[in-house]
Structures are given as structure tokens and as C-alpha cells.
Amino acid sequence: xxxxxxxxxxxxxxxxxxxxxLRGVSFSVQEGEVFGLLGPNGAGKTSTVEILEGLRTPDSxxxxxxxxxxxxxxxxxxxxxxxxxxxxxxxxxxxxxxxLDLFGSFYPRRRGxxxxxxxxxxxxxxxxxxxxxxxxxxxxxxxxMALVNDPRVVFLDEPTAGLxxxxxxxxxxxxxELKKEKKTILLTTHYIEEAxxxxxxxxxxxxxxxIALGTPxxxxxxxxxxxxxxxxMSKPETNGALNTLEGVTECRAxxxxxxxxxxRVPRTIVALVKHLEEQNNELVSLEISAxxxxxxxxxxxxxxxxx
Amino acid sequence: xxxxxxxxxxxxxLAMRNRAFLFFSLIMPLAFLFIYAGIFGRGRxxxxxxxxxxxxxxxxxxxxxxxxxxxxxxxxxxxxxxFRVAPVTASAMLASSLLSNYFLTxxxxxxxxxxxxxxxxMAGLGNVLSILILVxxxxxxxxxxxxxVASVTNTxxxxxxxxxxxxxxxxxxxxxxxxxxxxxxxxQAVAVYxxxxxxxxxxxxxxxxxxxxTGLGMYVASxxxxxxxxxxxxxxxxxxxxEAKAPRRAKxxxxxxxxxxxxxxxLETLSGDLRSHAMQNLNSIREPYTLERIDH
Numbered sequence: 001x002x003x004x005x006x007x008x009x010x011x012x013x014x015x016x017x018x019x020x021x022l023r024g025v026s027f028s029v030q031e032g033e034v035f036g037l038l039g040p041n042g043a044g045k046t047s048t049v050e051i052l053e054g055l056r057t058p059d060s061x062x063x064x065x066x067x068x069x070x071x072x073x074x075x076x077x078x079x080x081x082x083x084x085x086x087x088x089x090x091x092x093x094x095x096x097x098x099x100l101d102l103f104g105s106f107y108p109r110r111r112g113x114x115x116x117x118x119x120x121x122x123x124x125x126x127x128x129x130x131x132x133x134x135x136x137x138x139x140x141x142x143x144x145m146a147l148v149n150d151p152r153v154v155f156l157d158e159p160t161a162g163l164x165x166x167x168x169x170x171x172x173x174x175x176x177e178l179k180k181e182k183k184t185i186l187l188t189t190h191y192i193e194e195a196x197x198x199x200x201x202x203x204x205x206x207x208x209x210x211i212a213l214g215t216p217x218x219x220x221x222x223x224x225x226x227x228x229x230x231x232x233m234s235k236p237e238t239n240g241a242l243n244t245l246e247g248v249t250e251c252r253a254x255x256x257x258x259x260x261x262x263x264r265v266p267r268t269i270v271a272l273v274k275h276l277e278e279q280n281n282e283l284v285s286l287e288i289s290a291x292x293x294x295x296x297x298x299x300x301x302x303x304x305x306x307x
Numbered sequence: 308x309x310x311x312x313x314x315x316x317x318x319x320x321l322a323m324r325n326r327a328f329l330f331f332s333l334i335m336p337l338a339f340l341f342i343y344a345g346i347f348g349r350g351r352x353x354x355x356x357x358x359x360x361x362x363x364x365x366x367x368x369x370x371x372x373x374x375x376x377x378x379x380x381x382x383x384x385x386x387x388x389x390f391r392v393a394p395v396t397a398s399a400m401l402a403s404s405l406l407s408n409y410f411l412t413x414x415x416x417x418x419x420x421x422x423x424x425x426x427x428x429m430a431g432l433g434n435v436l437s438i439l440i441l442v443x444x445x446x447x448x449x450x451x452x453x454x455x456v457a458s459v460t461n462t463x464x465x466x467x468x469x470x471x472x473x474x475x476x477x478x479x480x481x482x483x484x485x486x487x488x489x490x491x492x493x494x495q496a497v498a499v500y501x502x503x504x505x506x507x508x509x510x511x512x513x514x515x516x517x518x519x520x521t522g523l524g525m526y527v528a529s530x531x532x533x534x535x536x537x538x539x540x541x542x543x544x545x546x547x548x549x550e551a552k553a554p555r556r557a558k559x560x561x562x563x564x565x566x567x568x569x570x571x572x573x574l575e576t577l578s579g580d581l582r583s584h585a586m587q588n589l590n591s592i593r594e595p596y597t598l599e600r601i602d603h
Contacts, residue, residue, distance in 0.1 A: 053392050054391070054392065055388060055391060055392065055547075055548070074394075075394035078392070078393060078394035079394065081392070083392045085385075085388060085389060085392065087385060088385075088389055089384045089385040089386045089388075089389065090386055090389065091321050091380075091381065091386060093321055093324040093325065094317070094321060098317065098320070102313055102314075102317045103393055105309070105310070105313040106310050106313070106393045106394050106395060107393075107394065145389075
């Protein structure tokens with residue numbers, strides 16, 4: 001039996017004037033998965049999500065969500081998706097509960113306004129105008145609105161951009177909760193921590209293409225990015241033997257420490273301990289720093305993510 | 308249909324919270340009523356139906372601004388995009404503009420009638436059915452024209468400027484401020500091509516002569532034609548996205564809205580029907596004046 005993915009994106013291309021925003025983006029997201037599109041601004045994340053939301057049409061390629069096509073499935077499509085846009089805007093004088101009532105009224109199946117207000121901590125702001133809300137409150141309302149129809153698939157475009165760290169954590173908690181409810185979530189971000197913390201799988205997007213795809217752990221393992229092992233020993237090493245330990249690609253001395261760059265960390269450590277025993281040397285401290293997605297991005301593109 | 312209604316209610320609520328909207332759609336028409344009936348009519352009861360018809364026309368023509376401008380704000384601020392992700396269609400969005408505008412215009416019309424009766428002692432009510440039909444078609448027609456301007460302009464500022472220009476033309480050469488027969492002949496020749504002129508003149512006939520709707524065929528046809536064509540064009544031109552700028556082609560489409568009036572204007576230029584009625588309407592305020600003088 002072949003089970004189709006909940007979200008399927010195939011060879012999307014999109015051009016704005018002379019700018020090629022998407023150059024063949026493909027990926028698929030399984031039911032209940034939290035999938036992240038990670039990349040710098042202008043990489044094509046928002047274009048991809050907006051095609052999935054039905055806000056834009058691709059020049060070529062195909063997308064489907066729950067087997068439906070955003071361009072041809074009409075309202076049926078809108079019933080299965082929920083979305084918080086990159087900048088959700090509402091009329092200034094629209095009150096918080098009115099926004100949820102109004103958008104809820106568009107769907108045959110809906111969650112109650114009171115339930116949503118409570119869940120997103122907006123009860124006290126129930127009668128406040130949209131313009132009176134803080135950035136974090138606006139974002140919480142945007143998320144509440146994305147869930148008003150209890151959708152199967154939720155699109156979150158930069159859900160924490162421009163928010164302070166505390167509010168960002170609140171939003172993370174909300175997304176974690178959605179994950180427990182088995183919602184299929186596609187989120188875009190340019191925060192590495194966010195992708196690592198929230199996503200089951202991540203696609204790294206750059207210049208309109210997916211350049212790497214996998215779980216955060218797989219990406220780290222698969223990439224050539226090496227793990228750094230910082231070692232301090234009771235006696236200094238002089239014979240250069242550390243360079244020849246299994247898995248070590250490079251060894252540098254730095255202020256009494258030795259930095260070993262390894263592609264096979266467990267092997268290197270076993271070899272290191274054996275070597276020290278042979279030399280009658282003692283291990284004072286050892287620290288392993290795994291490559292971050294940031295390192296992987298740097299390695300794949302030669303640029304930092306937030307440049 | 309359910310969505311259209313929900314949007315209509317919500318947009319009416321928002322309009323009521325907007326001071327500029329309240330001023331232009333409620334306070335200003337009433338101010339016109341007091342200026343017209345109190346100053347131009349010198350408080351004479353016989354002049355009120357003629358002047359009230361002008362004020363009604365101004366109120367209806369105000370639909371040109373109202374909810375269409377709200378739609379531009381919605382688009383430019385990216386509010387429409389959020390609606391687009393929900394199961395809201397372009398036609399529901401447009402229809403809610405027309406409906407909310409209509410339901411907000413009607414109370415003003417009622418207040419104008421009430422004040423004309425209570426403050427200026429107007430005798431009858433005119434042909435109520437004819438007035439209701441003309442007001443209904445007029446609001447749809449002018450609101451749709453406003454929607455077209457909203458769609459072909461790219462910024463709020465641009466919308467305001469274009470609206471001002473068209474609004475002043477409607478205001479001054481349709482007979483809603485300066486009586487049609489008093490306009491220079493050359494201006495009259497242009498005015499017969501405007502929907503506003505038919506609205507003003509039709510309302511005056513319904514108010515003064517109690518003309519039934521069957522007697523106002525040409526006026527009804529012109530406003531109905533305008534309403535239909537303008538609405539269809541506005542649906543063609545509707546844009547959800549602030550980034551999607553209005554293409555040149557759209558501006559040509561918009562120009563097509565004047566086609567029914569070119570035809571009507573040509574017809575009127577040949578028949579002179581509207582002009583003769585406009586003269587009769589104006590005489591309705593003059594004749595009693597001369598009679599009064601004979602009586603004394």
C-alpha cells in the first residue's frame with residue numbers, strides 16, 4: 001500500500017521579473033510531522049509556503065495537500081489548511097473575539113472562540129482592538145486564527161520573527177502542543193535553534209533550491225561538517241601522534257588544549273584513551289562540540305545564515 | 308452567501324467605528340440638507356422635495372467613497388491576503404462592500420426624510436417605491452464604480468486623488484448642486500453622459516411629480532446597466548495582493564464602465580428627454596414663488 005504524503009511539493013519554480021525565486025523545490029511532509037524550511041531571507045521559503053497556501057501560483061511544478069490542489073480544489077482546500085502568514089494583518093478596529101468569530105464563521109467545522117482565547121492566553125484581550133495588541137499578542141492571535149477551523153495541516157511562516165526571546169518560547173510551547181495533537185506542520189524560519197528544537201525534519205533552502213534535507217541529526221551526520229573534540233592532558237604531546245588517531249582530520253594546539261577535528265567521534269575517543277595509556281599520560285578534560293545546523297549551512301553554502 | 312453576510316456585518320461594524328466614514332456618510336449629507344433647505348430654499352416648503360432629491364442623490368453618490376476605500380486599506384495593509392487563505396471568495400468580498408454600504412446608506416436616507424418632514428415641513432413623501440428603487444440601484448452603481456477605482460489604483464493616496472476628481476465632477480455637473488438647466492450648454496452636453504445626472508433627475512421626478520417606476524424607465528435602465536457593468540468589471544479587476552500592481556489592461560477595462568453612459572448620453576443628446584424634465588423639475592420651485600407674488 002502506498003500512503004501519499006500529506007504535503008507534496010514537486011519541482012516548483014517561480015520567477016518575479018528577473019529574479020528566480022524558486023528553482024525546482026521538491027519535498028514531502030508526512031502526516032503528523034513538523035517540517036521546517038530553513039534558510040536566509042530571500043531563499044524562497046515564503047514563496048513556497050505562499051504557493052501551498054494558495055496565495056501564489058507556481059510557474060511550473062506541482063503541490064498537493066491531503067491530495068488536494070490549492071489552485072483547483074477551491075474551498076475544500078481551505079477547509080483542511082490553517083495558516084499564520086509572515087505578517088498577518090487585520091483591521092485596526094476589529095476586536096480580538098470578533099476576528100475569531102468572523103473567521104470561524106467561514107468554516108463548517110470550527111473551534112469555539114472562548115476555547116481559543118483561553119488556550120492562547122488572550123482572554124483578557126477579548127474586547128481589545130487589534131491595533132492595541134503587542135507584537136506577541138498579535139502573533140498569538142494569528143496562531144489562534146490559523147487553528148480556528150481545526151485544520152489537518154498548519155502553515156506557519158516565520159512564526160517567531162521579530163519577537164523577543166520570552167515570547168518566542170511561548171510560541172514554541174504552542175507549536176509543541178500542536179505537535180502532540182498530531183497536526184502536520186510546515187514552518188519556515190531563519191533561526192537554527194528553532195528548526196533544531198521544533199522540527200522532525202528540515203529542508204535547508206538557499207537561492208530557490210533545497211540544498212539539504214533530513215532530520216536535524218541526519219543533516220549533521222551526513223554533512224561533512226566535523227565534530228570538534230577539545231582535549232586537555234596532564235603532559236603535553238610532542239610527537240604529533242594525535243594527528244594519526246582514527247577519524248581525526250586535523251589537530252591543532254591552542255593555549256594548552258588540543259583541538260581534534262573528527263568525522264568519527266566514538267572511534268577517535270577510544271583511540272585517544274588507548275594512546276594516552278600507552279604514553280602514561282592523563283586526561284584532564286574532554287569536550288565534544290557537535291556541528292550545529294549553522295555549521296552545516298556554512299559548509300554547504302560558504303555563507304553564514306544571518307549574513 | 309453565509310460568508311458574504313458575515314463579512315457584511317463585520318465591515319458595517321468597522322465602518323461605524325471609523326470617524327471619517329461617519330462624517331462623510333452621515334454628518335455631511337445632513338449638513339447639505341440644512342444648507343440646501345435652510346439657505347437656498349429659504350425655508351419654503353414647496354422647494355423641499357426638489358432640494359431633498361438633490362441631498363438624496365448626494366448621499367447615494369457618497370457610496371462611491373465609503374466601503375470601496377475600506378477595501379483599498381484592507382488590500383494595502385495585507386488584510387485581504389488573510390481572508391484569501393480562508394474560504395472567502397472575491398465575489399463575497401465585493402458583495403459585502405456593496406451590501407454593507409447599502410445598509411449604512413438607508414438609515415441616512417430615512418433621517419433625511421424625517422428631518423425634511425419635521426424641520427422643513429415637506430408635504431408628501433414622493434413616490435416611495437420609485438425612490439427606494441433609484442436609491443438601491445444608485446448605491447450599487449456608485450459603490451461599484453468606487454470598487455473599480457479601488458482596483459486600478461495602487462496606493463491609498465492615488466485612490467483619494469482619483470476619487471476626488473471624479474467626485475467633484477459628479478457633484479458639480481450632475482445637477483446635485485447647481486440645477487442642471489442652469490449649467491452652461493457645453494457642460495450640459497457632457498453631463499448627460501454621467502450616471503450621477505440620471506440619479507439626480509430621476510429622484511427629483513419621483514419626489515416632485517410622484518413619478519411611478521414605470522415612468523422612470525430610462526433612469527432605472529441607466530443605473531441598472533451601470534450597476535451591472537461596474538460590478539462585473541470590479542470583479543474582473545479585484546486584487547487580493549498589494550504587490551500585484553494594477554496592469555495597464557485593467558485601466559482599459561475600467562474605462563469600459565462608461566460605455567452604457569456613452570450610449571445613453573447619445574440617446575439623450577438626440578431626444579432631449581432628460582433636459583426637458585430637468586427644466587420642469589426646476590420650475591417646480593419657481594412656479595409657486597410667482598403664484599405667491601400674484602396672491603399678494
